[in-house]
Amino acid sequence: MVTIYDIAAKANVSAMTVSRVINNTGRISEKTKAKVKKVMEEMNYVPNQMARSLVLQQTRILFLLITDITNPFYTTLSRGAEDAATKNGYRLLFGNSDENLEKEAGYMNTILTTRVDGVLIAPTGDPSLPHLEQLRLHNIPFVLLDREVPGIECDIVLGDSKEGARQLVDQLASQGHQHIALVNGSSSVSSARMRRLGYEEALKLNGLPLHEERVFETSFGPRSDLTELDAWISSLDPMPSAIVAGNNVLAVEVIGLLRKRGLRIPDDISIVCFDDFGPYSEIDPFITVVAQQAYQFGYMGMQMLIDRIQNREDAGPWKKIVLPAELVVRSSVKRLLD
Amino acid sequence: MVTIYDIAAKANVSAMTVSRVINNTGRISEKTKAKVKKVMEEMNYVPNQMARSLVLQQTRILFLLITDITNPFYTTLSRGAEDAATKNGYRLLFGNSDENLEKEAGYMNTILTTRVDGVLIAPTGDPSLPHLEQLRLHNIPFVLLDREVPGIECDIVLGDSKEGARQLVDQLASQGHQHIALVNGSSSVSSARMRRLGYEEALKLNGLPLHEERVFETSFGPRSDLTELDAWISSLDPMPSAIVAGNNVLAVEVIGLLRKRGLRIPDDISIVCFDDFGPYSEIDPFITVVAQQAYQFGYMGMQMLIDRIQNREDAGPWKKIVLPAELVVRSSVKRLLD
DNA sequence: TAAATTGGAGTTATCGGTAACGCAAATCAT
DNA sequence: ATGATTTGCGTTACCGATAACTCCAATTTA
Numbered sequence: 001m002v003t004i005y006d007i008a009a010k011a012n013v014s015a016m017t018v019s020r021v022i023n024n025t026g027r028i029s030e031k032t033k034a035k036v037k038k039v040m041e042e043m044n045y046v047p048n049q050m051a052r053s054l055v056l057q058q059t060r061i062l063f064l065l066i067t068d069i070t071n072p073f074y075t076t077l078s079r080g081a082e083d084a085a086t087k088n089g090y091r092l093l094f095g096n097s098d099e100n101l102e103k104e105a106g107y108m109n110t111i112l113t114t115r116v117d118g119v120l121i122a123p124t125g126d127p128s129l130p131h132l133e134q135l136r137l138h139n140i141p142f143v144l145l146d147r148e149v150p151g152i153e154c155d156i157v158l159g160d161s162k163e164g165a166r167q168l169v170d171q172l173a174s175q176g177h178q179h180i181a182l183v184n185g186s187s188s189v190s191s192a193r194m195r196r197l198g199y200e201e202a203l204k205l206n207g208l209p210l211h212e213e214r215v216f217e218t219s220f221g222p223r224s225d226l227t228e229l230d231a232w233i234s235s236l237d238p239m240p241s242a243i244v245a246g247n248n249v250l251a252v253e254v255i256g257l258l259r260k261r262g263l264r265i266p267d268d269i270s271i272v273c274f275d276d277f278g279p280y281s282e283i284d285p286f287i288t289v290v291a292q293q294a295y296q297f298g299y300m301g302m303q304m305l306i307d308r309i310q311n312r313e314d315a316g317p318w319k320k321i322v323l324p325a326e327l328v329v330r331s332s333v334k335r336l337l338d
Numbered sequence: 339m340v341t342i343y344d345i346a347a348k349a350n351v352s353a354m355t356v357s358r359v360i361n362n363t364g365r366i367s368e369k370t371k372a373k374v375k376k377v378m379e380e381m382n383y384v385p386n387q388m389a390r391s392l393v394l395q396q397t398r399i400l401f402l403l404i405t406d407i408t409n410p411f412y413t414t415l416s417r418g419a420e421d422a423a424t425k426n427g428y429r430l431l432f433g434n435s436d437e438n439l440e441k442e443a444g445y446m447n448t449i450l451t452t453r454v455d456g457v458l459i460a461p462t463g464d465p466s467l468p469h470l471e472q473l474r475l476h477n478i479p480f481v482l483l484d485r486e487v488p489g490i491e492c493d494i495v496l497g498d499s500k501e502g503a504r505q506l507v508d509q510l511a512s513q514g515h516q517h518i519a520l521v522n523g524s525s526s527v528s529s530a531r532m533r534r535l536g537y538e539e540a541l542k543l544n545g546l547p548l549h550e551e552r553v554f555e556t557s558f559g560p561r562s563d564l565t566e567l568d569a570w571i572s573s574l575d576p577m578p579s580a581i582v583a584g585n586n587v588l589a590v591e592v593i594g595l596l597r598k599r600g601l602r603i604p605d606d607i608s609i610v611c612f613d614d615f616g617p618y619s620e621i622d623p624f625i626t627v628v629a630q631q632a633y634q635f636g637y638m639g640m641q642m643l644i645d646r647i648q649n650r651e652d653a654g655p656w657k658k659i660v661l662p663a664e665l666v667v668r669s670s671v672k673r674l675l676d
Numbered sequence: 677t678a679a680a681t682t683g684g685a686g687t688t689a690t691c692g693g694t695a696a697c698g699c700a701a702a703t704c705a706t
Numbered sequence: 707a708t709g710a711t712t713t714g715c716g717t718t719a720c721c722g723a724t725a726a727c728t729c730c731a732a733t734t735t736a
Contacts, residue, residue, distance in 0.1 A: 003722055015686095020685085022723095026684085047723080055691045061448075079408065096420060251621075343692080351716090352716050354716065385693080392722065
């Protein structure tokens, strides 16, 4: 491997001079600068970031940990985070925890040992607390995305889950739906809790009774096995006229299962959900959703993270950004009133 | 930051002994091992991967560079690559070039300076050649995904683009379509070239004439501005009865534009495309596609990469895997025969 | 013209680890 | 009992870069 010393030897200068040329610091004559640069090109020199980070104690690399790389919400978020990072001269590494605490733990390990400058993280849920405490302990700045974790204070970007859920239920109720079920993410995920809360509040406000058995909690991530979900649908009696899905993944899976039963949407059953479908909402925009500003989640979160890193000591109080969600009415809800 | 020396001091041993405990190498008594481990826990020690990599000359980190993080083909592929990497004890970092050569160059820089052990890369196209030559020059093993780059010999995983395109056209022709247009990726991308070739061959085999103006080449990635694409559609005269899209992104965009013109699919115009829609093919499975084995692309590519890394010297000849594509007939094609 | 300043570059120590070697004490073989 | 091994751990050097300091020569200033 070509090192700074190889360059130095060939250019008849000291290693320090080469370093100065690379970083454009200190005082060097244009002549030696040109000479060194020429030798660097000739020898195809590439600086060793690890050696540099070791002495500088910073990497200028940030880490983005998402929970589901196949979900358009997170991929769009990633684009936002990437744009903000690049704009500020940081490189961004991605990880995908797959809504799995162990995978998350694996990435935490990479994060700590790699000594990245900061982390943007969508935690798998409340059990992520120890992971966040680790980051705090090792003084690694981080910003949470989409999900709060009780027990830790930090910068965070959230969606207005409660209000969004209310809007979905209101929308259904306004069309005359009275039997509304909820398929939701795990109650160990704050956004799922808020969505449930919004659902329950909206039922009450619309004068509808709450039936516990109409609420099913599972993972926000895609299931390899749909039998449990299918069993819950079977157990619904009477069949609700509408289902609220806690996110787009659940909506897709539920729709698949309903169709297998020969049910048509919205003729036989209505469905609405959280999160839009990225580009695919374009081709068959038939599901009524509460769309979140995925790109903004990433962009603003990254901006907060970088602010935090660059201010460090005099950083000020923790910031919390709540992004509004927008109801997009399409054609997955049947009108039951006349 | 807690270092190996802090541990050594507190445990009354040398730094080397601590290193031995961490790596479980050399000879240490159970007693000292336990003592050191205890101190490490007490002090929340985390090894500094950069210092370690610097001396070991390897990172056990691999890099996956894809061209469109919002495309289900690539996200599914990513899952496959991740699984294979994890299984072999490697950590995986992701990058997203956005079909953009400059962004790709940026990631190349990260790759070289970070000294990752290997790279799995879907190149943006033929102009990526210098980037690959850089990797070769710096002796970083890499495996190409989905796209060949003339001028470089290496391990590669490809889809059978020509055959896939033939199947799509055959499918249309078998339903009586005679005016078939093609929206394709850039001709600087090998898979786009092969798809075009398959399209042209299939036209000929079906006795259909080739009209240059019915072929439009653009990027495989999502466009921020659809006017050019829309202008091409306007220019088509006569309007073809069917369109073949070079990938799912193009299909989605074209469908959107067609619908804006009030055209219904498949009643007014038929459409078929390369690549499935990931989970979203589930909810409205109306587009006939040639589905590629995205997960396998990632899994097998990663496996090849790791083989290459672990054998290094006696690696054998370059390997080329061609994954078959499967026609999935749905309802986006109108039957024109009686 | 002598003193002070400044420009240009080299020296040395260090970041946090690990490999290779060395060496005393403990264990083994004869 | 004594030489030969083995065990357990320390020393030293180095991975590739940079910060802080030093030093000489050229230039400016008084």
